[in-house]
Amino acid sequence: MTKIYFATNRNLIASEDLSGGFDFGSNFSSNGLNNLRFGQAEVTGENFSEYQIQVAPEDLFADPPALGSQAIFRQVSQEMRENAEDTIIFIHGFNVSFRQALTSAAQLHQILTTNDPGDPNPPLKLNVCLFSWPSDGNLIFTDPRSPNVIAYQNDRLDAKASGAAFARGFLKVANFINHREVRCQQKLHLIAHSMGNYVLRHALQELKTQLNNRLLRLFEQILMMAADEDDDAFDFDYKLLSLPKITSRTSVYFNRGDLALWASDNLKGNPTRLGTDGPLQPHNLPRNVYPVDCTSVISRFADASEHGYYLNVPRVVTDMRFVLRNLSPDEIPGRTYISATNRYRLLEEVNF
Secondary structure, eight states: EEEEEEEEEEEEEOSSSSSSEEEEEEEEOTTTOOOOEEEEEEESSSSGGGEEEEEOOBBTTTSSBBBBHHHHHHHHHHHHHHHEEEEEEEOOSSSHHHHHHHHHHHHHHOOOOOOOOOOOOOOOOOEEEEEEEOOOOOOSOOOOOOOHHHHHHHHHHHHTTTTHHHHOOOOOOOOHHHHHHHSSSOOOEEEETTTHHHHHHHHHHHHHTTTTTTOOOOEEEEEEEEEBBBBTGOTTTTTTOOOGGEEEEEEEOOOOOOHHHHHHHTTTTOBHHHHHHHOOOOSSTTEEEEEEEGGGOOOOOOOOOGGGGGHHHHHHHHHHHHHHOOOGGOTTTTTEETTTTEEEEEEEEEOO
16 A cells, blocks of 8 residues: 555546545636645555545634645654655646546655665655646547647646646645744655646746745755656746756756657647757756756657656666665766766666
8 A cells, every 4th residue: 555645736526436435537626726635545456556535624614724735744744754754746747637646656656665676775765745737638649630639738738727736735835844843854856747847837937926036945856757848948937947946956857769759749739848858958057957868778668658767667767766865966876977968878787
């Protein structure tokens, strides 16, 4: 059993099979785009396909008001202090239902807390908190004239609109931390996959507006995996240029053979993707942004599953673990630095 905490701006519905009591749909919350519900889920079964979902109760008319966010934050904070666990906030990509997002979050927890044979380091201790935006959960690989292209565009619009909800959650976390009398020494990290990085871009812009550009450094590490985002995102302030202000380090993982991003580039009318060949101007990056080329360690699969290499390519997972241990990019084994392109390239072998 894996416990996954969550925040979502999806619409709350009853579980169709009643096994979990609650579920969340592919629309925005009936209380508005930015309305968030918090809770936790126990994810079990083969391939993490069984769910017990508990939504944190809220009563805004109580004295004092009962807030679901505060209840979940207190629980996560306690686990971080008592078990020396860092916490990862995970933003999923497109084509993902709420329950599929829980599965991915549980898989992410499993792979990151399982060590490689021969690694002398103790396993990572982690909580995973999912932010789930209302992706339609529809296919994207098809003829560009089909309705699924519309589904992709719908997801992109929903991802953009969800930026404000994630920013609201960001500020709730920051406010909770700032008002705690007891602080722990554990870290918060962020992992965004695919179109989740587009959510992150628009969350950043909302934060800049609300904070009058005085951004807060909340995260230790941000890992951008297979980002369905423009390759010039770090060149413009209306995109991701300010992202390094909310984190100590940002790692941009990319794969030149990513078929999903090829489709996004060639069939969906987007510019060249950040997750395909890394940042457009690598020598002009902020000093704490590090491109990581995964191409040579990822095999192409017939079902294009290499877009999910953050879960299913062990060599990439090993590198992610080193990043989450806060090793300096130059000290991470199994990498070589390419000065001509200012990027790290993953090698097949790692010497622990």
